Amino acid sequence: ISVASQRDTEQADIEKERQQQANGPEARQHELEELAEIYEQRGLSKPLAHQVAVELTNKDVIRAHARDELGIDIDELANPLQASLASMASFVIGAGIPLLAAAFIHEAKWRLISLSISSTAALIVFGAIGAGLGGANLFMGGLRVMLGGWLALGITYGIGRGFGSAA
Incomplete structure (x- = not known):
């Protein structure tokens, strides 16, 4: 039961991220800045952190945010x-x-x-x-x-x- 609850929570967090991305350009820009900030906290320079955030967001925005903001690997949800x-x-x-x-x-x-x-x-x-x-x-x-x-x-x-x- 707890694993099913964990999976439900992970899926809800991913869906919330999808909704945030759907809230328009300002919301997407805010999310991009959050992601860049995460990379800065991990030790990247501000310009490089922004570049990494842009590249990963362009490739798969939900996957990037799920992994680095939420700590969820979309391919490895709780089973x-x-x-x-x-x-x-x-x-x-x-x-x-x-x-x-x-x-x-x-x-x-x-x-x-x-x-x-x-x-x-x-x-x-x-x-x-x-x-x-x-x-x-x-x-x-x-x-x-x-x-x-x-x-x-x-x-x-x-x-x-x-x-x-x-x-």
Whole structure:
């Protein structure tokens, strides 16, 4: 749902940019100046920033503004289906690891220990992988996902106990 909302927001921002461009020559000139200002802030001289803004605007005004003013790549809008498939695969793999670790252990105490260790290890590894893919600190990513996972497990356990469910 959040990915679909993000895509809707991106599309609305792009449409707003289209409307601003359709408001006449003065509005287009204002938008061009905004774009040139962005390039100046990135370190280009004022004349070069203006030239770059003009060139990119002449090529594809909406794409230029979406990318540099809004931070949106028109060709790479958020994809809810792709996100849901990735979530499904993550869930299946993430749930499978502890289940496989405990599947062949019959004594309850050792099964619980196996589930705890394998779940914790999986949370750390997947958190570190996610952090690495995003260019963030691996240790902090692993720690954050592990603590979030433990919190979710604790809350789920507490709710189950509250309803009298055997854990």
